Amino acid sequence: MATVVCRVRNLSLFQTRVLTCSFSSSSVVSGKKSRVPFDKRFPVTAKDVHRHKEGGSVEMEQAVAMHIVQPSGYVDERNKRFTTVKEMIPEFVVPDLTNFQLKPYVSYKVPEIHQTRFTARDLFNACYAEEVRKRYDDSRD
Incomplete structure (x- = not known):
């Protein structure tokens, strides 16, 4: 879609008016994106x-x-x-929240909790360490 925009410009009091024309072949007309025909990017x-x-x-x-x-x-x-x-x-x-007492709001007055960084070793100790020890002790006997 081609568009021709013409503007009249005054240079000064003693000079004549100058007609400037610009030619545009893009889909952008006056700062707005034209969707007719539809742009492939959208x-x-x-x-x-x-x-x-x-x-x-x-x-x-x-x-x-x-x-x-x-x-x-x-x-x-x-x-x-x-x-x-x-x-x-x-x-x-999705959990079943029937008869759930807590509300989905956390007050800003809640004291800040400080705890150490949770590492992979801490996760292993919390989940698997006891089972690994038990299997190791059973295999030694």
């Missing part, structure tokens, strides 16, 4: 082709409004069949 959404907008229609709105869902598997190259992978299926773990 995805077209249902808001852009809504039936109440100029140039929009119900058909375009329905065609663009489809959501793209990530696949939960892959197509096997040997037998050309879709294989579902359990780890690729999203799983939402």
Whole structure:
């Protein structure tokens, strides 16, 4: 889309007016991005082709409004069949908060807690150290 912008400029009292014209072929017109035709850098959404907008229609709105869902598997190259992978299926773990007494607010009056840095050794000691000692003692006997 080409745009020609012309401005009249006064140089001084004794000189005549000068007409300056500039030619623009980009989609940026007067500082605003033109979305007609659509810019490839921005995805077209249902808001852009809504039936109440100029140039929009119900058909375009329905065609663009489809959501793209990530696949939960892959197509096997040997037998050309879709294989579902359990780890690729999203799983939402939501706790049951019925009869929960605490509120989602933390006061600024809470005293600050100072503790040492939690290291990998501390994590090992907290989770696995007792089991490793027990297995070691059993293997020695």
